[in-house]
Amino acid sequence: MTAVAAVSAVPRTSFGSTLTGTGRLVRFMLRRDRVRLSVWTLSVVAFYAYFAVALDAMGPQALAARALVMETPAGIVMGGPGYGIEDYTVGVAIANEGITWVVLALGIMSVLHVVRHTRAEEESGRSELVRAAPVGRHAPAVAAIITLFVVNAIIAVASALALYGASGESMPLADSFGLTVGSGLAAMVFGAVAVVACQVSEHSRGATGIGLAAYGLALVLRSAGDIQERHGSLLSWFSPIGWAQQMRAFVDLRWWPAALSVVAIVLLLALAASLASRRDFGGGLVATRGGRPQARAGLRSPVALVWRQQRSAFAWTALGMGLMWYASGTLLPEILEMGVSGAADNEMFQAVFGGSDPSVFRDGFLGAMMLFAALACAAYAIVMAGRARAEEVAGRAEVVLALSVSRTRWLGAHLAVVGLSTVALVAVSVYAMWAGAVQVGMDEPGLAAYTDVFWTYSVALLVFLGLSAALYAWVPRLTSAAWLLLVYTFVVGMFGAIFDLPEGAEAISPFYWLPAGFGAAPEAANMVGLAAVTAALLALAFVGFRQRDLQSS
Template sequence: MTATAVAPGPLVRARPTRTSALTGTGRMLRLMLRRDRWRLLVWAAAVAALYASALGEYVLLGQQGLQARAVLMRTPAMITLAGPGYGLDRYTVGAAVANELVLWMLLALAVLSILEIVRHTRAEEESGRSELLRAGAVGRHAPSVAALALVVLAQAVIAGVSGAVVAAVGGLPAGGSLALTGGVALGALVFAAVALVAAQVSEHARTATGLSLAVLGAAFVARALGDVQADLAVQHGTALSWVSPIAWVQQTRAFVAPRWWPLGLCLAVTAALLVVAAVLGSRRDFGGGLLVPRGGRADAPASLRGSFALAWRQQRGGLAWTTLGLGAMWFATGGVVSSLPKVTSTLLENPVYRAVLGEGDLVRAFLRVIGLYVALGAAAWAAAAALRPRGEEQAGRAEYLLATATSRRRWLGAHLAVALAGGVVVQLTGVLALWAGAALTGVTDPSFGALLALGAVYLPALAVLVALGLALFAWVPRATPLLWALYAWLFVVGVFGDLLHLPDPARGVSPFWWVPDPLLGSVDPARLVGLKVVAVVLMVLAFAGFRRRDVPAA
């Protein structure tokens, strides 16, 4: 048997597949949509529900109630919290939604844009997942473009759904309603572009988010200071107002004297920021940022050693900004109190305001409602802090930490302590800011002690919310989003419970419903004791459950 030699043929070199900077953008977008479909659905439903609830209130108020609101809209405090105000001489439902809702919807959707952009760009690079994807046929700019497309799609859907709600509930023209919500979406896209630039500058997702939120906060302050300085008879804002993208959306004057050219500024600035982000993204190293973080110490000081120190370091930035932002808002709200006597009779003649504020002293009733809002703001931060252990576990950091000498009890207890202490700080600082704003305008009744008591009685209910979040994390980690469902119910019961005539069993689901009111009646200690007992029981269950289950959860 003989073997036949085969002459080797010419060596054929495989040509590398050519990819552009945008290769794989469509696949990345589909992946992002799959990951965030439920998150974005909740956002869309929440924004639409907020539009519906506010418009329902405006419709029920009637012309008399709306004119009472118009009087308050002329005060500096309300200009700071809402905007310059248009059409106040004959306040309509359309003018109310444009004047009072646009600012807050824009802030909410701007936060959504920032979080989504950073989540799918800088956070993915920081975790290392983006590097694995880039090893395939994925272009350099594909993740950024896909993230931007995701935000554009989400904002378009939210604008469409919200516009339909505004037209249906408020009885407003469909074209104007869609134009209003579309303008809010365009304003939010400016901050998406800001976040994309910040993601190129910073090496860490948390820093990129902080920079973007700082720009949003500066835009709010510039708009507020500019509008307050404006001539109320003209109400076109000032040069400082026009520095802010928020003012560009408000200056469209929807449903009053519409002019849509200011939205062109949103498009122009967004396009310019996207060009900047593309240039910066082409020049930096993958995984790195243009700003190189300074090196840390070789060893940690005593103040940074231990579970509590670590939990505090992780939460302190968010606590500081939350306290500062909410405190400024409650301070401005306190400035409205001095204007209430001018519209007392008008407000109490309206059945909607009478249902919400009740009979009697209007100032005390108003502060009682605002005190609930202060508590809801503190509860939102405390709930997020209580769910921080879940994020640490999902990121894989908890598993490494618990492999050391740190016990589960100490680690979970540290997060519990930070969540409770931070909630107390946000709550009591908010009450102090509310009192200071009212006192600055000459309102001294109720006293600081009475408002401090109002803030203190909500603390046991806040502890119940935190303890429930930790219990869900310990026993059923996948069910932790239920804490936010309960938070939404807290808001519905607290704000619309009387208006909707909800039965007591439905209200009783909210721990805030059991809180007594020290401003309008005597405090029932039994309710406070009951809330404390529930909080302690939930905490015990949380520690027992976390000790038994696997980390990470299956």
């Protein structure tokens, strides 16, 4: 009776009290992620502006050729339902070819942002300290969604204005907003999925995987639906990506499909709130399966442990990149034919790709494609190199280092796994494109040329890993500064000839030292120099990591 009376005496928790402290958490999250979110914002806005300028410079003939490519099955998978193909303007091209990738970028940002401020905080124990203050149960998740909405709104507004300005006002402002707002709302759906996943999974990696898998499922549904029927079938309407494309920006703008994203976000957040009220703090609805009482013999080394932590991310990344570059390879004949015709009267194209001669343009264009593939692999190297810092901040590195494992061996295990995985991704990207090109009868350049690209690009990519490792070892909080080199490399690689940059400025990019032509023989001195830079950065990383104290925050 006493226990019953005590329970009945506890006041019911009001909805308002579960949101206590939300405003302060919003300000804290924005301040904590101000650099990270600024980089995302500038990158997406720059992508929109670059895409608009590049397409406008191609001219009507080249745009018409692109429209033909977008009507092929591979073009539909990578693009969309094909609204406005008959009159393929710059705005129509951006809507057809850009939405899938913009939603992918914003979706990744949304999933990572939500998991970082909810499940990852619970997993590390920091959320428990925050909840010890007057902070409601749902406040962290609601604050994460509010900050995510603010960032997506800023990106949508800035991107629409960038499109409107970069096009010389040829793209109506209303359609520009329709494109960017629709893409932002579609990405927010995946952020809401991540909130639900954080209630289900006990670990941040599992929640991130569920959120990214939701995008993969949405892409499959949209692609299958668009292939079944021109302008999309019923299956297309089960995908948030399809909702953004069905707004028909720059063709026949309609706003009501955006309401589907809003409804989905509201329903997913309501589901997440219900699930959050039914689980224990720090746990997930799906209990973690009990492990073996003793580790396998293969796990008794730092390398095996790191590989087990990263193998899923590597496998899914390799699968996605393999499929993407294989599909790109199957489109090469049409794209090259289109590009050669467009480069004949376009000085910008000739500057970027080396000329209008078919063989020269082919090598220049393939080099640009491989640059994109290599930068994607560089991004993987930077992200995975950051896992060492995540292990340190979470306190797990300290536990491992308390055993008979030296700092050099622990850091070396991380760098070895990331380095080998990055090289493997380069191989997947290069040879998948080669296989796709061979599949459609494009036998030149041959396998030997692709192999030359593989090993030379692998040497250059390890510089990014070395820089990330050195920053982590000496100034852990600046580890993400390695992204600046990646962005700089992209700008120099794509626009160096147009901007007429000094040779010293271009030499900062590791890819400046690679052969100019696709598959051309590299200079031995350049390759030795890149390897020496990588070795120096890695040596600097080992020295710095042995000297500094471990950090737990």
